[in-house]
Amino acid sequence: GHRMEWTRYHRLDDIYGYIDYLAQTYPDICSSMAIGTSFEGRPIKLLRISKGEKNVPAIWIDGGIHAREWISTASVTYIINYLVENSDDLKADYYILPVVNPDGYEYTFRGDRLWRKNRSSPEKGGVCIGVDLNRNFGYRWGGLGTSRQPCREIYAGTGPFSEPETAAIKNFFEATSANFKAFLTFHSYGQYILYPWGYAQRVPPDYADLDRVAQKSAVAMKKATTQNTVYTVGNSATALYAAAGGSDDWAKAMLKIKYAYTIELRDKGRNGFILPAGYIIPTAKEALASVLTITDAARKL
Numbered sequence: 001g002h003r004m005e006w007t008r009y010h011r012l013d014d015i016y017g018y019i020d021y022l023a024q025t026y027p028d029i030c031s032s033m034a035i036g037t038s039f040e041g042r043p044i045k046l047l048r049i050s051k052g053e054k055n056v057p058a059i060w061i062d063g064g065i066h067a068r069e070w071i072s073t074a075s076v077t078y079i080i081n082y083l084v085e086n087s088d089d090l091k092a093d094y095y096i097l098p099v100v101n102p103d104g105y106e107y108t109f110r111g112d113r114l115w116r117k118n119r120s121s122p123e124k125g126g127v128c129i130g131v132d133l134n135r136n137f138g139y140r141w142g143g144l145g146t147s148r149q150p151c152r153e154i155y156a157g158t159g160p161f162s163e164p165e166t167a168a169i170k171n172f173f174e175a176t177s178a179n180f181k182a183f184l185t186f187h188s189y190g191q192y193i194l195y196p197w198g199y200a201q202r203v204p205p206d207y208a209d210l211d212r213v214a215q216k217s218a219v220a221m222k223k224a225t226t227q228n229t230v231y232t233v234g235n236s237a238t239a240l241y242a243a244a245g246g247s248d249d250w251a252k253a254m255l256k257i258k259y260a261y262t263i264e265l266r267d268k269g270r271n272g273f274i275l276p277a278g279y280i281i282p283t284a285k286e287a288l289a290s291v292l293t294i295t296d297a298a299r300k301l
């Protein structure tokens, strides 16, 4: 058995135990692998859910790149549970990384609940710890909305993919032959469905397709619960702020994955990052609705 449930937030060990349990219990559809090792030596565990069908798209889903955004990790594990329990209807090959930043995630339980970055010490003799992993990807690295100062929350690191956690994702994509059509990275908070570019107030040539599918997602997310939650759709830099070196921009520009989105889950600021556990299930249902909508779009490509 396993101890996963969606009425509270879980420690990393529980989440990794759940991934291992699924891989052992459902070996026909689930496989797990460590795609790398964090700065402090923790495995970075990915779960693949696939029926091995030909001609289905591959879809990337991650959460927990920012340590304090617990609802993203909780929602991603809820999505995993849904896909496994409904595997008869599986419509894509899913590659799911619930905790991109395991060191930071654990630190939010042990030290500082509001920690954002990873836990690396990139400077020799420096005092400040941590790189913002969502400024460390290798497209327009070091641009707008990033900092070279290690003490800042938006510190981009010493270079593109300087961090083991982002390098692990890069290495995974360099090694895979899967046919990725969507790249979904879950964050909190603010209730946004954001599409590239993040590096500046510009949009990719096919942005109308991304906007259309995001609007469809927003409708599905609103219908997912009785609370009619509103998600705002827009270009990342325009709807939120410009920030370069994000994973979504890199997936779109360098990996050429069409449907690249950052989804900012609940809420709109009342609780912010400290979203009470009672909101996990409704928020996760919204996140799941976005995944299913984007899966449909990916299948039509």
Ligand code: 0X9
Residues within 6 Å of the ligand: 066, 069, 134, 187, 188, 189, 194, 197, 198, 199, 236, 237, 240, 241, 242, 243, 244, 245, 246, 247, 248, 249, 262, 264
């Ligand atoms: O700043 C971020 O990394 C994300 N917002 S958060 O409050 N969760 O930190 C937004 C990222 C949007 N994508 C890019 N700027 N590329």
Ligand code: ZN
Residues within 6 Å of the ligand: 066, 069, 187, 188
């Ligand atoms: Zn975030």
